[in-house]
Amino acid sequence: MTTDYNLLKIWTLNAERVRHHRIIRYVLIIANLIIWGMALLLLQSCEPAVEPVREFLVRKGEYYSVPRVSETLQSQKLIFDARFNESAVYDLGDPAVQCNKNKLMGFCDCNSLVHENSARFAWQWNNNRLEIYGYCYANGVRAEQFVGVAPLNEYSHYELEIKGNSYVFTLNNEAPVSMKRGTTSGVGFYYKLWPYFGGDIAAPHDVTIDIKAIY
C-alpha cells in the first residue's frame, strides 16, 4: 500500500516536471521566434532601425513638455532638426516677460545639474519672428546669445557641439556662435534636456514642437 502510494507520488511529481519543462520549452520557442524575428527585421533593412521623430507638447498652463524623455548624450555633438508651428506665436502682454527664453533642447554638462553647467537652444516669439538663442549655465552663471531666426512650419537644423572650453551653437547655415563652458569632470552622464516653456510664465496655450534627433 505504501509502495503504491510512493509510486503514485513519484509518477505525479514526474508528470508535473514534464509539464513544467514543456511550458518552459514553449515559452522559449515563442521568445526565440519573437526576438529573432524582430532582430532580423531590424537588421535586414538598410535604413536606420527607427525614425527618431518625437512631437513634444507643452499644455496650456504648463512648463514641461510631454512626452517626458530620459536620455543621455553620447557624442560630442548634439544634432537635431526641429519644427515649430503657429502654436509658437504668443503675446504675453509685457515686453519684459515676452523676452523670457523658452527652452528647446540641450544637455546638462558632465554630471552637472541644469543650473550649474548646461547648454541649450532657447527660443522666444519676439518682433513677429521666432528667435533662437544659445542659453548656457557655466559654473552657475547664466549666459544667452542670439543665434538666428527659425521659420515656422519648416524643419530647421540645430547643432550644439562641445569644443574644449566652449559650446558652439549653429542654426541652419548661419555663423556658429560660441559660448563659454564651465569646469566639469569630463567622464560621466550628460543628460539631455527637452522642450520647456518659460521663463516665469507658463504656456499661454498648447505649444507643439517636432524634434527629429540625428545620431
Place this chain on the structure above:
Amino acid sequence: MKKLTVLLFEMLFFLVVAKAQHVWMTPLVEKTVAGTQYGSMLVFRSRGLWSFGGFYQSTLQEGVDGLRPANFCGLTVAAPLMKSGRMNFYGNVRAGLVDQTFVAVVPGLETELKLSRKFSLAATMSIRMTYPSAGVKLYIRL
C-alpha cells in the same frame, strides 16, 4: 577610494574566473538608431549560465554632419531568465563609455540557440539611446 574599487573589481573578476566553466569569445553586430556597430565580447560563463565580461564595439561608417564614428566599450553581465537544452533566454546589461567620455547603460534581452558544444548563435534586443536596437552574436567557446 580608487584602490578599493580596483580591489573589489579584481576580487569579483577572480571569483568569476574561478567559478567560470568556460570562456567565450563573441563577435557581434548591432544595429542601433545611430548606425550599425561591430565588435566583440569576451565573457566567462558560470555553470548557472551567468555571464560576466567585457566588450568593445564601434561604428565603422562616418556619421552624418561630421559625427565621428563612436566606440562603446565596457562591462557586461547576463543572467539566465529561462534555460532549456538548446535554447536559453537571458536578461543582460552592458555598461560602459561611449567615446571614452559618455557613460551609457544598455539593458537588453538575449535568446541563444546552441548550434554545437563550441558554437551558439544569439539574437539580442536592447534599448540604445532610448530606441530599440537589434543584434546578432556568435558565441565561440575557447
